[in-house]
Amino acid sequence: MLKGKQKRFLRAKAHHLNPIFQVGKGGVNDHLVQQVEDALEARELIKISVLQNCEQDKNQVAEEIYRPAKAELVQIIGNTIILYKESREKKQIVLPN
Incomplete structure (x- = not known):
C-alpha cells in the first residue's frame, strides 16, 4: 500500500x-492484463489511456487491470490511469519513506 508521499512522488x-496502452471498445481482457504486467516488470511505472x-x-x-496485475493504483486523472x-529484477525507482 502506497503512502501519500509516495503517491505524490510517483505522480x-x-x-x-x-500512455503505453489504450483501452477502447473491446474493454479489458486477459491479454491486456498480461501485457500490463510485463510492462510493469520492465518499467515499474506506466500510464494507460481510456478512450x-x-x-x-x-x-x-x-480495477480490472491493477488487481489481477497485483499493481498499485497511483492515480486516475481524466481518462488516464x-x-x-x-x-523484481529491474528495480529503477526508489520510493521515499
Missing part, C-alpha cells in the same frame, strides 16, 4: 510519461 515521475469509445467506466477499467509495481 511527479509519471507526469512526463506517455472515449470504451463502454466501461474508467474506475472499473482501472497511472499504475506502479515494484520490479
Whole structure:
C-alpha cells in the first residue's frame, strides 16, 4: 500500500510519461492484463489511456487491470490511469519513506 508521499512522488515521475496502452471498445481482457504486467516488470511505472469509445467506466477499467496485475493504483486523472509495481529484477525507482 502506497503512502501519500509516495503517491505524490510517483505522480511527479509519471507526469512526463506517455500512455503505453489504450483501452477502447473491446474493454479489458486477459491479454491486456498480461501485457500490463510485463510492462510493469520492465518499467515499474506506466500510464494507460481510456478512450472515449470504451463502454466501461474508467474506475472499473482501472480495477480490472491493477488487481489481477497485483499493481498499485497511483492515480486516475481524466481518462488516464497511472499504475506502479515494484520490479523484481529491474528495480529503477526508489520510493521515499
